[in-house]
Amino acid sequence: MENINKVYKETPFQTAGPFLHIGCMPNSVGIEGIYNSDIGTNPFPNKQSEDLIKITGSIFDGKGEALDDVLLETWQSDENGKYSDVFGFARFVPDKITKKFSLFTLKPGPVKNFDGKLQSPHILLSISSRGLNMSLNTRIYFDDDNLKNDPLISFIIENHNDESSLVAKKIDKKNYLFNVFLQGDAETIFLNL
Amino acid sequence: MKKKSLLERNYNFQPRINFPDYKSSILRAPSKEKISFPSTLSEVSGPVFTTDILGKNDNDLTLNFSKNNNSPLGHKILVYGTLKDQFLNPIEGALIEIWQANASGKYLHPNDTTPTPIDPNFAGCGRYISASDGYYEFLTIQPGPYPYPNRGIEWRPMHIHFSIFGKSFGQRLITQMYFEGDPLIKLCPMVNSIPDEKAINSLIGLLDTSKSSSHNILAYKFDIILRGANQTYFENKKEGL
Ligand SMILES: [Fe+3]
Numbered sequence: 229m230e231n232i233n234k235v236y237k238e239t240p241f242q243t244a245g246p247f248l249h250i251g252c253m254p255n256s257v258g259i260e261g262i263y264n265s266d267i268g269t270n271p272f273p274n275k276q277s278e279d280l281i282k283i284t285g286s287i288f289d290g291k292g293e294a295l296d297d298v299l300l301e302t303w304q305s306d307e308n309g310k311y312s313d314v315f316g317f318a319r320f321v322p323d324k325i326t327k328k329f330s331l332f333t334l335k336p337g338p339v340k341n342f343d344g345k346l347q348s349p350h351i352l353l354s355i356s357s358r359g360l361n362m363s364l365n366t367r368i369y370f371d372d373d374n375l376k377n378d379p380l381i382s383f384i385i386e387n388h389n390d391e392s393s394l395v396a397k398k399i400d401k402k403n404y405l406f407n408v409f410l411q412g413d414a415e416t417i418f419l420n421l
Numbered sequence: 422m423k424k425k426s427l428l429e430r431n432y433n434f435q436p437r438i439n440f441p442d443y444k445s446s447i448l449r450a451p452s453k454e455k456i457s458f459p460s461t462l463s464e465v466s467g468p469v470f471t472t473d474i475l476g477k478n479d480n481d482l483t484l485n486f487s488k489n490n491n492s493p494l495g496h497k498i499l500v501y502g503t504l505k506d507q508f509l510n511p512i513e514g515a516l517i518e519i520w521q522a523n524a525s526g527k528y529l530h531p532n533d534t535t536p537t538p539i540d541p542n543f544a545g546c547g548r549y550i551s552a553s554d555g556y557y558e559f560l561t562i563q564p565g566p567y568p569y570p571n572r573g574i575e576w577r578p579m580h581i582h583f584s585i586f587g588k589s590f591g592q593r594l595i596t597q598m599y600f601e602g603d604p605l606i607k608l609c610p611m612v613n614s615i616p617d618e619k620a621i622n623s624l625i626g627l628l629d630t631s632k633s634s635s636h637n638i639l640a641y642k643f644d645i646i647l648r649g650a651n652q653t654y655f656e657n658k659k660e661g662l
Contacts (some may be wrong), residue, residue, distance in 0.1 A: 236507045240620045242597040243611055244582065247530040251582055253519030254546045257530055262485050262544060266512050267516075268468075290448040291472045297532065303467060303590040317468035321489065341461050342424040352463055356595055359445030361436035361503075361614045363595055366464075380458055389456070419506045420430065420457040421464045421591035 241363065248299050253319060267273045268301065268319030271333050279307075283396055286322060287355060287421040290411035294327035298357035302331060302368075304350070309337035335370070341379065344376065348378035350394075352421075355408065366418045368406050369395045382395045384417065393417050426471035427591045428459040428649045429508055436614035443610040465650060470516040472550050479548050482521075482523075483559035485550050486544035493543035495524025497638040500598065500626060501583060503555040507649030511555030515647070516586040518548045519559060526567030526577075535567050563639070566605055579603035579613070586645040596645045598626045601636035 249257045253266040272280070286294035302318045305311050322329045338346040352369040367380065375381045376393065388409045393416040396404035408416045438450045441501050471626065478485040483497055500519075504512045522528050522545060525537040529544050545564075549557045564581060570573045580597045587593070606612055615621050623646075632640035 234508075235501070235649065236505075236509060236646055237431060237620070237623070237625055238507055239594060239596055239645045240435050240615050242436065242582075243445075245597075246532055246594045247520060247528040248462065248582065248584070248595075250530055250544070250546045251518045251548075259529060259544045260485075262546060263474075263479070264541070267470070267474070269626065280509070284633075293448075295449075295570070296451055301593075303463070305463075311466040313469035316549060318485060325603055339462055345462060347463070352461065352590055354590070355594065357449065359443070359449035361438055361440060361446060361449075361611070363593065364451065379461070383458055384456060387456075403561060408559065409537065410451055412517065415453050417453070418451055418455045420455045421460075 232363065234308045237307065242334055243333070243358060243361050244363070246297050246358040248356060249321065254322065256321065261343045264317065268317050269292065270303070271304070271318040272306070272339070274315060275334060280333065280406060281335045281402050283333070283351075283406050283407040284328050287314050288329050288410065289395060292412070294322065294332050296322045296324050296327050298322065298328055298355055301354040301356075303352040304333065304336045305339050307337050308335050309339045309346075309349070311339075340363065345379065346377070348375050350378075353408075364410075365421050366408065366416055366421065367394050370398065370404060371395045372398045389417060391417070423652050424654075425465040425650045427464060427589070428651065429457075430538050430648065434615075434617050434620040435615065436611075440614035442572070443614055446466040446614075460591060460650075465589045467586060467588060467590040467592070468513065470550060470586065471514070475548065475550060480557075480559045482545065482547045482559060484544065485547065486502050491542045493523065496566075497560065498563050499558060499632060499638055499640040500643060501517065501556070501558035502642050502644040503630075504551045504557060504587075504645050504647065506587070506647055507645040508607045509522050510649075511551075511553070511646060513551055513555065514573050514590075515551040516568065517551060517557050519546070519561075521545045521561065521564040521581045522567055523560055524565050526565030533568075534596075535658075537567070554569075560638075565585055566603075571610060575604070575608070575610070576605050578603045578609050583645070585645065586649065589626055591648065592648045592650070594645070596646055597624060598641075599624055600641060601625055601628050616653065
């Protein structure tokens, strides 16, 4: 079903700037009483906390400084690899003092792709902030999963890139570490979605 | 099974990530080339927001933070338009969130240190879910321009920030609307990070005098185009979905 219509140009991005919390998470900056609650504070409110994992990390700039004025958004499947309309989206910011973010969520399951092949469990991560003229996108995989057959990971390895920046490290049964480096030798792999 | 794939982005129509005239980008913009790959179910799916999350004044910024029926300072404006994809199909059910400075160019945010007053009746946030024909509207006040440190002190043109969730995570857009006739637009490094003049012009809300006269407020029209997707059907193995 080829689309033969004329294709118009997408409206361009502009930076989200330093005050994006007003629009996206107003309660988090003390603007209370307009929205009942901020969107995305709990990606799986239908689950018990003992079923969740915790992913922590920081977003580092080119000087190695951990940022606290970024907005992070994640999108993922449930534990069975199914996407739903209402669950799986999260929004969060790093802690002002520790500069670390914490995402409490389900460990996603393997997602079946259009061709029926499985993708390894992963979470999409989008980063918006002052200084970023377009939001950045990457993926969080998990180092205790088999990643060899994942189509994106294999593609990266085939193209002589190091996939390790996309892989969260297991700390213990419930905890993973995932740092993002915007620049430098350890620069994270970012994706054109 | 239906396969959806997002249209490839035209980066000539997008801002440059590395644009040192905008100082904050110097330590934040990645330098390596991004990796492109075909869309998977992960990018073409996304959260769905429904109107039951909305309060009655969520798209009326002149009311949603007002105390004792006091209006915020500044003149009222109506910002409206339609949300479509790159084939001009209207997009229904998209969450549109906006934020902006008050009439004196000050954000109600702990990190805003501009030496201008906050407005106790204005928070500067609003949201809406697009209608079946892609229509959206916000009643608000004219945001002021504001100074910020860049190459010395520079001034942002008057603008409203927009965040939009279409039908998929890969369709997500964060941008800004500017105002027709503002002389600060062409001086702004964030604007000029976009190399294409037509692309810049597509971010400028146009004064709509027809709507302005009937509503006793100034109206600005800002149409938004989100990334489109191709859909194709293809065979897959018996075990299917
Ligand atoms: Fe701004």
